[in-house]
Amino acid sequence: MSDRVVVTLDGQVHDADAPLLHADDLAAVRGDGVFETLLVRGGAPCGVELHLARLTASAAALDLPTPDLDSWRLVVGLAVDEWTRTSDAEGALRLVLSRGRESGGEPTGYATVGPLHERVTKARDEGVSVVTLNRGYSVDYAASAPWGLLGAKTLSYATNMAALRHAARLGADDVIFTSSEGRVLEGPRSTVVLARGKTLVTPPVEQGILAGTTVDALFQVASSKGYTCERANVYPADLIAADGVWLISSITLAARVTTLNGVELPVPAIAEDVRSMVDLAVESIGDSAADA
Numbered sequence: 001m002s003d004r005v006v007v008t009l010d011g012q013v014h015d016a017d018a019p020l021l022h023a024d025d026l027a028a029v030r031g032d033g034v035f036e037t038l039l040v041r042g043g044a045p046c047g048v049e050l051h052l053a054r055l056t057a058s059a060a061a062l063d064l065p066t067p068d069l070d071s072w073r074l075v076v077g078l079a080v081d082e083w084t085r086t087s088d089a090e091g092a093l094r095l096v097l098s099r100g101r102e103s104g105g106e107p108t109g110y111a112t113v114g115p116l117h118e119r120v121t122k123a124r125d126e127g128v129s130v131v132t133l134n135r136g137y138s139v140d141y142a143a144s145a146p147w148g149l150l151g152a153k154t155l156s157y158a159t160n161m162a163a164l165r166h167a168a169r170l171g172a173d174d175v176i177f178t179s180s181e182g183r184v185l186e187g188p189r190s191t192v193v194l195a196r197g198k199t200l201v202t203p204p205v206e207q208g209i210l211a212g213t214t215v216d217a218l219f220q221v222a223s224s225k226g227y228t229c230e231r232a233n234v235y236p237a238d239l240i241a242a243d244g245v246w247l248i249s250s251i252t253l254a255a256r257v258t259t260l261n262g263v264e265l266p267v268p269a270i271a272e273d274v275r276s277m278v279d280l281a282v283e284s285i286g287d288s289a290a291d292a
């Protein structure tokens with residue numbers, strides 16, 4: 001039996017090992033669609049409303065029909081129920097919305113839940129070694145090429161995955177992209193946060209990076225605990241000089257950067273604080289969604 005769950009947008013639960021897409025689905029042949037990934041923890045999905053809001057923004061960027069959020073909430077509920085029926089472990093819930101078949105018809109929508117990759121627990125516990133890679137375009141690209149879909153979470157992640165394989169060839173676990181002028185952008189699947197004393201800094205989304213839901217939630221919690229939280233330009237040298245650097249995301253949560261381009265980074269005094277604030281953040285954004 002599969003340890004995975006698949007539920008389509010019409011509310012049907014599918015055999016997770018059975019084929020689902022048509023051969024001409026634009027998700028498969030063009031990467032033409034959007035997605036979200038959320039953590040399932042303690043039998044509940046974390047930050048559903050934040051992720052649905054970003055799914056809606058990404059869909060708008062691709063001129064896809066506005067997602068019917070009530071249907072998505074239903075599908076999320078069904079998928080998480082299916083998952084928790086057989087597992088009390090954390091899961092990765094993915095929402096996928098493609099333009100549909102090339103031959104026409106409705107968009108394709110479905111949710112899956114699966115176990116966390118072992119890389120995730122390792123990154124949480126031991127941190128990650130990181131290399132910087134030039135993404136090759138300017139921080140102005142998002143503004144000058146609004147059709148370029150920077151900041152939308154599209155299904156076209158082939159370049160991000162290629163960057164991770166390139167990093168692996170260099171002996172590193174993960175990547176921090178830089179712009180053509182050398183500014184820090186984001187990871188292929190994470191947001192970069194650095195600490196200077198009790199100040200947390202992340203690059204601004206206007207530089208053409210994804211608006212991370214986890215960093216937003218972290219900054220809310222951290223501000224309430226006396227941290228100063230800033231969105232400001234960051235350069236690789238700032239990462240080396242920082243008191244701590246993390247890759248932050250919905251599934252891995254906080255992965256401390258242990259080495260950057262081979263340079264060892266110190267264990268930050270606030271390492272435990274950041275870990276617990278991110279935990280609180282992802283769990284409480286679930287609560288505020290329920291309150292909303």
Ligand code: PLP
Binds near residue numbers: 214249
């Ligand atoms: N940036 C990129 C490119 C990502 O793929 C992700 C994760 O999905 C993030 C940032 C972090 O976003 P979130 O915290 O919403 O998972």
